[in-house]
Amino acid sequence: MGIAWGLFGRDIAVDLGTANTLVYVRRKGIVLNEPSVVAINLHNDRIVAVGKAAKRMIGRTPPHIATIRPLKDGVIADLDAAERMLRHFIRKAHRSRFLSRPRIVVAVPSGTTGIEQRAVKEAAYEAGARRVHIVEEAMAAAIGSGLRVSEATGSMVVDIGGGTTEVAIVSLGGTVVAKSIRVGGDELDEAIITFVKKEHALLLGEHTAERIKITLGAVQDERMADAPKGRHRTGLPVEPVADEEAAEEPPEQTVPAARGWNPFRRADQPSQAPQGEAAAEPEVTTMTIRGRDLVTGLPKTAEINRAEISEAIEGQVQTIIDAVQSTLDQCPAELAGDLLDNGIVLTGGGALLRGLAHRLGKATGMPIHLVERPLYSVALGAGQCVERFDALREVFLPESRR
Secondary structure, three states: OHHHHHHHOOOEEEEEOOOEEEEEEOOOEEEEEEEOOEEEEOOOOEEEEEOHHHHHHOOOOOOOEEEEOOEEOOEEOOHHHHHHHHHHHHHHHOOOOOOOOOEEEEEEOOOOOHHHHHHHHHHHHHOOOOEEEEEEHHHHHHHHOOOOOOOOOOEEEEEEOOOOEEEEEEEOOEEEEEEEEOOOHHHHHHHHHHHHHHHHOEEOOHHHHHHHHHHHOEOOOOOOOOOOOOOOOOOOOOOOOOOOOOOOOOOOOOEOOOOOOOOOOOOOOOOOOOHHHHHHOOOOOEEEEEEEEOOOOOEEEEEEEHHHHHHHOHHHHHHHHHHHHHHHHOOOHHHHHHHHHHOEEEEOHHHHOEOHHHHHHHHHOOOEEEOOOHHHHHHHHHHHHHHOOOOOHHHOOOOOOO
């Protein structure tokens, strides 16, 4: 029977993120990367758009169309919308649906409760899964970052996503110490909106705040002159997870499964990343922003600079650093030496924030390693769970967990 299922369908891994959902199909790689947004017509309860098309509608819809983010802070907030969104993404990624009910591995934040995990499973079953397995995002990020999680050595990963930041120390296929805080990219956007509202009396939309974060986002006490350009350095031994080039933004092409291409490099190695990725971090330090004047109610423009954005997001950055230090405080003595040797792996979209690696290294006194494609780490790790299902079965959360 297992052979029959293998003929008619392929297992799937899903990084069900607050900001974006990525779908990995066994033996193919990441085939879908779209925003976790659904637009619904309230008159007839029909879906108008999902993913990229729905995100473009945020803030631009008439009253009868609602744009919904089914996930908040890394967990499902609207189960019905999440089921419909997940069903749409799985059907889009898994086109050969004749007699196909794939196994699905879903990555969830470390701090999710049993009720929240059941909501995720229910959404996946409603989307057509025959069996659903749950893996913690931190563990998936560690696997996707090339860490050898099954060995008797300690490794630490910090995954800064859209809704949560996952900090974990892993060893022997399990999580030794983990901390999940509901601070991520969305919180940074909100901090920027609040700062601009207070300092410039200007009301910004979500898209504008996100664009500001990407263009000017940086942490205080950074050393931009010394920082390498682009995504960079890792000195870790890794397991290859991809073999072709792909853009960091939601791809039109598949991000392939593991067949020998190594997306990581040491600091003394030339980058294997696509040339287009080097332009992902603009060198501008100021930009013109547009919004609504809170005094007059009229459209207004203003100039904002990198120092202001650093000030705006300082509180969230410090919260992330505090979470890392708190996790290190709970590290068993035997693993502490391993962490000094291996350092901390920084991944997720927040890893792209300028100066964060330097700030984190200064706060912890440990080497910080950045993966070259941090937005894909969780999806690639969950994908490895379906590629090597039997070998990595130990990393799944038990069915009875509450």
